Amino acid sequence: MSDVPISHILFVSTALFFIGMYGLFTRRNMITMLMAIELILNSVNINFVVFNKYLYPENLDGIFFTIFIITIAAAEAAVAIAIIINLYRSHRSIDVENAGEMKW
Amino acid sequence: MTTRKIFRSAIWLLFSLIGIAALYFWLQVEFIAAVQIIVYVGGIVVLIIFSIFLTQQSGNEMPKQPLKRTITSALAVLFGFGLTFLQIWKYNFQPSTKNFDWSVSKIGSQMLGTKAAGYALPFEVVSMLLLAAMIGCIVIAMKAPGSATSGKAKEEKLETIKEASEIEITINEITGT
Numbered sequence: 634m635s636d637v638p639i640s641h642i643l644f645v646s647t648a649l650f651f652i653g654m655y656g657l658f659t660r661r662n663m664i665t666m667l668m669a670i671e672l673i674l675n676s677v678n679i680n681f682v683v684f685n686k687y688l689y690p691e692n693l694d695g696i697f698f699t700i701f702i703i704t705i706a707a708a709e710a711a712v713a714i715a716i717i718i719n720l721y722r723s724h725r726s727i728d729v730e731n732a733g734e735m736k737w
Numbered sequence: 738m739t740t741r742k743i744f745r746s747a748i749w750l751l752f753s754l755i756g757i758a759a760l761y762f763w764l765q766v767e768f769i770a771a772v773q774i775i776v777y778v779g780g781i782v783v784l785i786i787f788s789i790f791l792t793q794q795s796g797n798e799m800p801k802q803p804l805k806r807t808i809t810s811a812l813a814v815l816f817g818f819g820l821t822f823l824q825i826w827k828y829n830f831q832p833s834t835k836n837f838d839w840s841v842s843k844i845g846s847q848m849l850g851t852k853a854a855g856y857a858l859p860f861e862v863v864s865m866l867l868l869a870a871m872i873g874c875i876v877i878a879m880k881a882p883g884s885a886t887s888g889k890a891k892e893e894k895l896e897t898i899k900e901a902s903e904i905e906i907t908i909n910e911i912t913g914t
Contacts, residue, residue, distance in 0.1 A: 700769070
């Protein structure tokens, strides 16, 4: 079961991270950018669990970090979607280029 | 990420999250896999699909991105990926031979422990953060009185918040036992 080397799993998580980065760079739609952020957070979670399991199996710190990241990601998604829906109601658009007036 | 229909990308996100949960199952950390399925697949993806339906017509295609931006970001991402994976490959991790034993009771007692490796303080901080997020959602959802759509929208927001707090309660219950 654990004869798969750690770098193969790290390959998956790195690929996931950079796919999320690509989405964050190219997309200008707020919901899509939120999805890209979820992908990035998930790849970080995979990294935490894998390092905990393979390199430091006597501790549980990676699992705790994963649980906290999942919790915070849930809160962040709820707040972000509330903001997006409110912005859509006032601007009829969820494009980040059109939301520049939030800066002031 | 490359499809131009936003609803399709949400469905692909759902499948990739399920795949990540399967990876956790395969790594034999079933607790994290369960939390992943409950929170992400059950909560966040549902919220995202919900907000897609609220904010735009799902059949509409998103506007095409400028080619320059696509090429630049694809190059940056490819080089970043190559560099990172080269580092990982060169480092040659040595896996530990010890046995990885986790159990839900161990996680729970360490999470609420105040000893050297206890996580009681971050747990409380996360609880405060969730409370703040809940209050923030309510404040955002409250519109100026008199607008016609505010009542309905507020109900929707409250549903959202309720779902998030249910998720947190589930996590607390699972970890507390």
